[in-house]
Amino acid sequence: EAQVTQNPRYLITVTGKKLTVTCSQNMNHEYMSWYRQDPGLGLRQIYYSMNVEVTDKGDVPEGYKVSRKEKRNFPLILESPSPNQTSLYFCASGGMGTQYFGPGTRLTVL
């Protein structure tokens, strides 16, 4: 089954404690992306990747890092999380047509 998976689905953490949210896709897509979604603001892109070892900043990259060492995986790293990073995070992959989204990770930073 074609899908995008994310882990964990829910995470409560404390300020400053490094965390990684994993994302994996099995559709052999070159393009992958991370978004955060906050009430009233819609989806905002954090980082995207056009292919292995190629990543670029989206609209809200501050406080985040990504890596793309393999085509299928695109982890999101928060080196020192802060409360303003409390949000719903989505990973997506896609071709020229549609984007396929993972189920989301709800992150709370205390």
Place this chain on the structure above:
Amino acid sequence: GQNIDQPTEMTATEGAIVQINCTYQTSGFNGLFWYQQHAGEAPTFLSYNVLDGLEEKGRFSSFLSRSKGYSYLLLKELQMKDSASYLCAVRDSKKDSNYQLIWGAGTKLIIKP
């Protein structure tokens, strides 16, 4: 600048028809997408328009006018399960990546019995 506008919330009655509008201003245009998102879930693809006109897919249709920077999503024979947010997104041909989308904030559709 780049901007996508949609109504924040709409209410409609089960069995009726509703039209959700989207207007956009982008430096370039290479397609408009509609996604459906149920609360707390991932967005899922509904439709894609790149040429002017109406695209029909079952109970859902999407219309595009590039000259007016305008699209709408038409939902017919509304069902309770259609209660969701509907996201409009535009692919801007002037952006670095042909895959990147500019997203509207979404329209929350409430269906009443």
